[in-house]
Amino acid sequence: MPTISSEPVVQLLADLVRIPSMNPMGRARAGAEYTEEPIAQFVADYVRRRGLDVELRAVAPRRLNVVAQLDAGARRTVLLEAHLDTVHADSMSVPPFSATIVDGRLQGRGACDTKGSLAAFIHAVCSLVEEGKKPRYNVVFMAVADEEYQFSGARQAVADGIRADFGICGEPTQMHIVRAHKGVMRWRVRTAGKAAHSAYPERGVNAIYSMGHVLDSLEHHSMDLLRGPGHPLLGTPTLSVGVIEGGQAVNIVPDSCWIELDRRMLPGEASGVVINDTAAVLGGLDGWSMDPPHLIAAGMDVPSTSPVVRELSGALSSSGISPIIEGAHYATDAGIYNEAGIPCVVFGPGNIADAHTAAESLDLAELEKAVEIVRRFLA
Ligand SMILES: [Zn+2]
Known part of the structure; x- marks a missing residue:
């Protein structure tokens, strides 16, 4: 039987999956479900209520980036970024927007790519704030539009002058650290x-x-x-x-x-x-x-000795996971930020093999592990 979890990060992922945010990918598809506007509003309200400074920035009509800041008075600033858009939900074999949980996996379009990473980043940052713990970095949290088609949300963020010492782009990497991609x-x-x-x-x-x-x-x-x-x-x-x-x-x-x-x-x-x-x-x-x-x-190639790779590896190790550092053939927003001088790796829960599929889903145990790792990275 489908169940609803009481875990806050699972509830957050379910809420995100229930808000369709399909990328029209240049085709004549209209309606709010083919924009990032409703989900951007939801994310902005969620992090604002938990004490972050947040603004919505337009990328195109009804296509929005969420940019939130947490000033910890730290020397360094980390960018945590995940995209809001998903591919379309035509001919899926599971209900795309019901967030049904079966056998410990939450099903639906975007659960894996990449609302799982989005939920993990939001929950990690907001839970530290709620507990009154100061992260060791200032945090720029961004949830951006249009990764799946033209990377225009990330490009807009760079044009808006986004600044960070390094960053993590959330994508389903099975929590491996992707430090280079084409x-x-x-x-x-x-x-x-x-x-x-x-x-x-x-x-x-x-x-x-x-x-x-x-x-x-x-x-x-x-x-x-x-x-x-x-x-x-x-x-x-x-x-x-x-x-x-x-x-x-x-x-x-x-x-x-x-x-x-x-x-x-x-x-x-x-x-x-x-x-x-x-x-x-x-x-x-x-x-x-x-x-x-x-x-x-652009592709990207962050040296294995760079601080973001070392410090994220440390967070994995202290969570009981041996860090795996690898390359990927697909492109992500990380290429855009690296080109702009912000060394960003790609990291998140879920398997790229489940992304864009008819039965897309995410293992909820992996989601909760991702929260733990990101919290250790930040704290
Ligand atoms: Zn993605």
Whole structure:
């Protein structure tokens, strides 16, 4: 039977999961459930009632960041950040917004990615304040919009001048410390031709055939990347072509075709260099052009000797967990903060394998352990 826990952090996670905050991801989806506004209001009210200074900052209409400060009079400031948005809840096999608890796991969209981390951070900070304990760092707590699509909440926070000595971005890492991850860039390559009746193809120029040559070169380039130099935690950069569209009808020689590229970049790889290298691969071909990238998110590589890695490792050890320090192939808000000069690692309860799935859920024992670790880190 589903149960409701009386544990405050579990209650908080349940409340967060019951407020839909799906990212529209560029599609025509409307309604409050496709914004971060209701959940941002909830989080802001929750931390304000517990004594934090908080403000809501607009990223876009109805897309909000929550920024809360706790001044402990400390020398150093830590950023604790988790995103408010989730992926959509179409065709889920569990009720997406009921926060049902089955076998010690709370089910629902966002339970794992990343409302579990959000609840753990909020509860760790607020419980210390309620107990009158001073954290050893000043805390900037942020709950941000739009991590799942364009990282625009984190970008806005950087543009607003967010400051911290180091930080933790909450994502489901199984409480491993992810100190390095890849970046990502996405853009389109187009080919242009000349339309003609398909019974007279020699009168036209077929843009789909031209794209075939482009694809062949890109496939070879993607294999070269896999054989090239890599990073000790992250391996090599990768390239994947994920979308193709071209032509209007089967009886017309197509005059246009486009593809969309997903290039995973190593930390330190510059987007301009990647664009130039990709263009050089296509250099011998005719009739193609590139759009400017519509997404660039930097990778990150925080040294294993940096204070945030050492001090979070210490908190794990004193909670009885051997720290595991690793890299990840996915991109997060941490890349944005690292690029802005704030060394941020990624850490939180839950498994990335449960994120974005039809039966998304979070182990509540892990959630409570995460609270303990973050409290030890802060206290
Ligand atoms: Zn996430």
